[in-house]
Structures are given as C-alpha cells and as structure tokens.
Amino acid sequence: MTRADHILLGQVLTLDDAGTRAEAVAIAGGRVVATGSRQAMLELRGPATQVRDFPGATLIPGFNDAHAHMDSIGTRQLRPSLEGARGIEDVLARIGALAARTPKGEWIVTLPVGDPPYYFEAPATLREGRLPNRHELDRVAPDHPVYIPAPGGYWGQPPGYAAMNSLGLRLNGITRDSAPASPNTVIEKDAHGEPLGIFAELGFVNVLEPDLLPAVPRFTYAQRRAGIARAMDLYHRAGITSIYEGHGSAPEVIAAYREMWERGDLTMRTAMTASPRWRDAGEAAAAMRDWSPLLRGRGMGDAMFRVSGVFIAHGGDPCVRAIQHRELDYMGWSGYVQQVNSTEEFESLCELAGQYDLRVHTVVSDKLDRIVPVMERLARRYPIGERRWVLEHISRSSPGDLAALRRLGVATTLIPAQYLWKHGRPFLRVDPQALDYLSPARQLSELGVPVAAGTDSVPYDPLFCMWAMTTRRERTTGQVMGRGGMVSNDVALRLVTRAGAWLTFEEGEKGQLVPGHHADIAVLSGDPLAVEGDALRELSCAAAMVGGRWVHGER
Numbered sequence: 133m134t135r136a137d138h139i140l141l142g143q144v145l146t147l148d149d150a151g152t153r154a155e156a157v158a159i160a161g162g163r164v165v166a167t168g169s170r171q172a173m174l175e176l177r178g179p180a181t182q183v184r185d186f187p188g189a190t191l192i193p194g195f196n197d198a199h200a201h202m203d204s205i206g207t208r209q210l211r212p213s214l215e216g217a218r219g220i221e222d223v224l225a226r227i228g229a230l231a232a233r234t235p236k237g238e239w240i241v242t243l244p245v246g247d248p249p250y251y252f253e254a255p256a257t258l259r260e261g262r263l264p265n266r267h268e269l270d271r272v273a274p275d276h277p278v279y280i281p282a283p284g285g286y287w288g289q290p291p292g293y294a295a296m297n298s299l300g301l302r303l304n305g306i307t308r309d310s311a312p313a314s315p316n317t318v319i320e321k322d323a324h325g326e327p328l329g330i331f332a333e334l335g336f337v338n339v340l341e342p343d344l345l346p347a348v349p350r351f352t353y354a355q356r357r358a359g360i361a362r363a364m365d366l367y368h369r370a371g372i373t374s375i376y377e378g379h380g381s382a383p384e385v386i387a388a389y390r391e392m393w394e395r396g397d398l399t400m401r402t403a404m405t406a407s408p409r410w411r412d413a414g415e416a417a418a419a420m421r422d423w424s425p426l427l428r429g430r431g432m433g434d435a436m437f438r439v440s441g442v443f444i445a446h447g448g449d450p451c452v453r454a455i456q457h458r459e460l461d462y463m464g465w466s467g468y469v470q471q472v473n474s475t476e477e478f479e480s481l482c483e484l485a486g487q488y489d490l491r492v493h494t495v496v497s498d499k500l501d502r503i504v505p506v507m508e509r510l511a512r513r514y515p516i517g518e519r520r521w522v523l524e525h526i527s528r529s530s531p532g533d534l535a536a537l538r539r540l541g542v543a544t545t546l547i548p549a550q551y552l553w554k555h556g557r558p559f560l561r562v563d564p565q566a567l568d569y570l571s572p573a574r575q576l577s578e579l580g581v582p583v584a585a586g587t588d589s590v591p592y593d594p595l596f597c598m599w600a601m602t603t604r605r606e607r608t609t610g611q612v613m614g615r616g617g618m619v620s621n622d623v624a625l626r627l628v629t630r631a632g633a634w635l636t637f638e639e640g641e642k643g644q645l646v647p648g649h650h651a652d653i654a655v656l657s658g659d660p661l662a663v664e665g666d667a668l669r670e671l672s673c674a675a676a677m678v679g680g681r682w683v684h685g686e687r
Contacts (some may be wrong), residue, residue: 135178136160137680138651141170142186143659146645147193147630151622157191159651162679167645184686189674190659192625193643194373194652195594196632198545199524199586202367202375202400203385203467206359207351209366213243214280219259220268223280227264228272236275239300239349244283244292249591250554251283255293262293266329269297277303279348282331284338284465289555294331294340301329303347314339314451335449337470342462343455350462357388364400368684370593371654371673374642375400376586376635378493378524378545380407380443385467393437399683401652403636404439405493407468409460413477417484424488429519430637431491435650435679438636441491441522444481447499448472479506486514492521498528504536517541522635525588527551528562529569538579543635546571546627547588548600552613554590556606559613567614573601573627574619584631585624598624598660599668621661621668651680 136158144154144167156173158165166173177183212230217223223245230240245263246254255262269278277300282292296304308325312318316335320328333340341348351359367375381389381404392398406427410416420442426432431440453472456462463469473481478494485492496503503523510516517540524545537544551559551571559570569575576583587597601624604613612618619627630643642650655675660668675685 134160134165134176136165136173136176136181139173139177139181139183140186140191140653141173141184142655143190144645145190145192145625145659145661147626148644148646157645157653159680162651162681164645164647164649164651166647186655186674188658190656191645192654192656192660193629193645194654194676194678195371195628196374196376196584196630196643197367197372197586197592197594197628198376198584198632198635199379199547199588200367200372200375200377200592201379201467201589202363202377202592203356203360203381203388204465205366205589205592206361206363207355207465207467208243209362210351210355210359211241211243213248214245215243215248217245217258220264223258223264224268224272227269227278231273231276234276238276240273240276240278241349242280244281244288246283246288251288251292254283254288263295263330266296266298266301266327269295269329273297274299277347279345282333282338282340284336286336287465290334290336292333292338294333296329296331298329300347301327304345306344310344313343313455317343337449337452338464339452339455341464342459346459353384353388356385356467357391360388360392361397364398365684367400367592368676369673371656371676372592372594373401373652373654373676373678373683374403374632376403376584376632378405378443378522378635379495380405380468380493382407382409382463382468385463386439389437393433398436399678399681401435401642401678402437405441405443406439407443407471409469411457413480413484416481420484420488420490424490428489429491435638435641440636441493442485443468443471443493444478444485445471445473446475446478446494446496446503475502475506479509482506482510486510486516489519491519492516493524494522495525496523496527497525500526500529500533504533507540507542508536511540520635520637525550527571528559528566529572529575531569531575534569534572534575534579534581537576537581543582543584544576545635546573546576546583546585547590548573548585549590549597550588552600552604553607556613557608560606560609560611564614565616568616570613570617571601572617573623574617577619577623577627582631582634583627584635585627594628595660595668595671597628599666601627602668603665621663625660651677653677655685
C-alpha cells in the first residue's frame, strides 16, 4: 500500500466530471494518490506523513490563470510607489526623498501617480487635478533626471499621464519642436510653447517611451528575473499554481523564466508562447523555419516550464508598428513585442505557421467575425484543432461565429474582468441581446468549445474573475452586461482551474484532484460553490501547493 507524503483534511472539490466531493486528499510523489473520507485517507499515513487539517476551508485544484501577465506584475514591484499622494506637494516630497538617497545624475523612475492597481482617473486623485510639471520637479530634484510614467491604457484606463523634469527632458532631446509620431501622444506646453514636462497618452498602447524617451532606463534582464520571482509569490497567494502566457513573451522574458526553471527556482507551472520580432514576411518565414523544431506541437520543456507555438497579432495601429520597428527591443511593462497586422497579413503569417506545424495564439478582442473566416480557410489545409490553436481574449461574439469555433475545434480563452467589469462601459451601447455574447463563457461551455478564463492581471485574482463571470457587472454603472451570459459558480470555477490544462495538452495531468494528477492545490477560506455574488470576492487563499510542495501558507 502506498504511504502518503501529505494528507490534507478539509472539504475537497475534486472537479472531476461527476463533481465529487471528499473529506481529505492523500498525496505521494507530488501527485494525488486518493481522495475520500478522513478515516480512509488517514489509513494511508506512514511514519513520515505530514497531516494538515483545514477546518472550515475548501481544497480545490490550484487556479490555472489562462492569461496571466505575471512578469508584468513583477516589474511593477521594482519601482518606488507614489501611492497615497493626494496633492502635488505629496508627490514632490516622495521625489525629494528619493533624490536624497540616489547618487546625483542617476534616473529616478517611479510608478504612476494614483491608486494602484489600476490608477483610474489618476490626475483627479491629486488636489490640483494634474501632475507636477517640470519646474516643480526641478525644485526637489535638480540634479537627477526624473520620470513619473503613465499607466498603460490596458493597465488602467486611457488617458494616462506622465511627468518629467527639465534634466530628463534634456537627456531625451525634448524641445518645443518635438513632435510625437503618434496622434495619441500629447506634449503639454506652456503659454510660450515650451514643454511643461507633462505628457498625455490617449490610446491603450503605451508608445511614449519608445517614441520620444529613449534615455529613460529600460528594465534589464536581471530586473525581469527579479520581478518574476516577486510576482510568483503574489500569484501563489491568490491560489494560482499554473499560468499560461499565450499573449506571447519576448525572448528576454522567456530566458528569465527558463533560467529560473533550470536553477530549480520556478515554483509556478509556466506555459509560454514566443512573441517574435520580425519586421516582414521574409523574416517571419526564416524565424518559423528555425524555431519549428523547438516550438512545434507541445513545444519544449516539462511540467514546470514549457514554450510552445507562436503569437501572431491581428489588427492594431500602423503608427504603433512604425514606432515599434524603430526600437524592437522595447517591451516596457508588457513583456512582449507589440505586433500590428492587417487581416491579410495575419492570414499570411498563420499560413506560414501552418506550414511549419506551429501552434498559433492570437488575441481576438472584438474581431472574432474577421478571424473566424481566416481560421476556416486555414482549417482546410492544416489540422488547427488537433494542434490546439488558441483564440484568446474574446470579447464580442455571435452565435454563428461560436458555432464555427465548435466545428474548428480550436481552444479559446476569455478575460471576463476586462470586458465585463473594467472596460465594459463602451459595450453598454451594444444591443441588449448581443450583450449576452460579450465574453461568452456560458455559450462556449454549452457548445463544448474548449474554453478557459484568465485574469489578465486586472486584477490577478481568479476569485474576482469568477465573480465577473457570475455577476457580469460593469465597473462604473453596476449594469449587468447580459443576463443570458451568466454562468454558474461551478462553470466559472472549472474555467479558472481545470479548463486551462487543455491549452497545454495537460488535461490528463492537472486540473482535477483525482489519482495521478499533480498535487496542485489551493486552500480557500470557504466554498466557492456555496456563496453568491459579492461573497465570492470575500474568499481568500490560505495556502497553496504545487506538486506536493507548499508554495504559500504552510511552508
């Protein structure tokens, strides 16, 4: 008889097909041995077995964040915060304190002004309703270049505002004649036409730094790695044991994860997709040809770290592409290279990927009606369903397009908190019946389309993601974004746990607390299937385990 390494006592949701509940789970060799009654599991105890009792708690398969942006959250931990500043003098006091302990001439770069994590309405959080200008920043830091960045539009809500002092402007060559390449960037000026040191970014994509601010320090490889280490702990505290970064990651970010994996420091099961830096179809063909042996099929790696397939973007602003091509190494907070492709370019690149047996991952947003015909044409030549191509970040949809996804057999991901809560306001103009098909978790689940949900770090809390799916409440009005799209707690829980395994061919390895599956477990303060509405957001994660190893709470 197998003796358990760990026996965990508490209400257990196995999330198997039958929805089995148990009173305990036994673990050996990093995998689930059995679930059942307390008495039956305790019979598997041996001399070295560790027994943990979690009265009142609920044990579930660890959350699998299907669109995590974990490295992005990590880099945000590396810069000094201005949280709590309620006026320009508060901001200046923080900058002055940083200047006092920073060698002269070195950059001072902070987090944005406003309230984290979103920095909504950031200028309005200051009494003056604006950021400090260059002259005010000069007063407290004349010998340091200073930069207060804007939160990206996807991070917060456009417009975003940035500020810089005179030395910073000079090092970046910003004068009265400077002209942004993007119409979505505004350089604010005084009555004499001189730059005030305040910039506005009106779009979702952050292009201020690659366009106008080459002297602002970029994140180094060491910082990327340090950020990942910090973010892993934060995500584990939310009960997340696996992440999927299908939006694509730049080579440096993949390298940082790989180094942590090779050193044994990676405690998060991490699945990644390559975000290429090609400029045209010729470079794309060469890159796919050379990458295909490593990235085709399930890719390379193991159960802790895997890289598979290629991210190919659809749509975007040609102006953003022109800026990006001037500085292909620029990633900013995002950790990936911004791509822009017309529908025709997108199809040509997908055709190349099909030829080289590479899985394609793409962000759909509200363009599903344009992407489905492309997928249908490609499916006539390549088994894109068997290869598990992934259509991510679906917002608007229609019954016909969802039926096509079912026929194609492709995998899908949703970001409920993004479109239903955070950025739901623009969709309030949509016909009420069409709202049911916004972030269509219910419809995809009922059709049998492989679908998983991710947080997109908005926030990085799977319980919030569940709440968004079950309540569908818009952030600013509280309006329900389509009652016909609501899902049960059970469906929502499966979408943020078990369903993500399909994206990485691991549905037989993780996502359920059944014999043979990885012992990836989140211990929640209550039963996520027994609470309703806002009570989901009140639950917390008391402990988390990856492969039989505690990564939060019980170390």
